Amino acid sequence: MQKTSLGPLVRGRRRKLSITLQDLSDKSGVSVGYLSQIERDNATPTLGTLAQIAEALGVGLDYFIATPRPVDALTVAAERPRFSIDGSSIHYERLGAEFPGNVLSSFILHVPPGYRSELVRHEGEEIIYILEGSIVQILEAEEIRMSAGDSLHYRGNRPHGWYNDSGAPARILWTGTLELFRGKGGRAAELPRRAAEAREGGRE
Incomplete structure (x- = not known):
């Protein structure tokens, strides 16, 4: 990794x-x-x-x-590389591909219990879908508990963040128009x- x-x-x-x-x-x-x-x-x-x-x-x-750029749109689950930012307990799997005109980025986030993100705001929009476990999503002054199967779509210019207080790992599918790579x-x-x-x- x-x-x-x-x-x-x-x-x-x-x-x-x-x-x-x-x-x-x-x-x-x-x-x-x-x-x-x-x-x-x-x-x-x-x-x-x-x-x-x-x-x-x-x-x-x-x-x-330095994450690899896929040559096409297919990522194979067993071969998909993971990466993390040094010092962070979150692991990421990159799903999105790069091609002219694409506007989406997409990742699977592996979130350990106890993790808490900072509050952020930015241009674009995001969708999160809870694959496994649960998190609390903060959206402005509201806290929304989300469990497996729940999703949320919101504008990035609204202050947002999230934390995992469940005591168990969570997996989140994140997709957004924020330009990352x-x-x-x-x-x-x-x-x-x-x-x-x-x-x-x-x-x-």
Whole structure:
């Protein structure tokens, strides 16, 4: 399973652009305090928050997560690679494919008991479907308990987050229009070069 240490990559890219934490906060909508924790590897953002940071840094999410890009639309369950962000207890399975004009991203999330996400808001929309277990979805001021078979469709600009207080693992099918692996970052083949640049920046 692939893991990525985010702190040096975020810090290195920010320094390469010669912007402050406050600048990055203004561009991404993520607080200075939380960005500082991420750069010190004391906090692990969700994919949605990381996508906001990536966009503010002028790269795609694949700058930080070197996941394989499927050559077509088929993913085989027994062969589907998983990945996680270093420090996070959530494992992801990527379902969506990349092709010209596609607007959806889709993942299966494996969520351990006790996990709690941060509250986020962003452009686009999301659908979650509980495959196994249960979670509590936060949508603005409302908390919605969801169990296997339940689904929820909402706009990303509404503050949202979720947590698993069930005492058992949960599996969630997440689909959304939030651009995670597309954008200004380019193709996955460029990842080794970008990672090296970021790590060099982290040693400045």
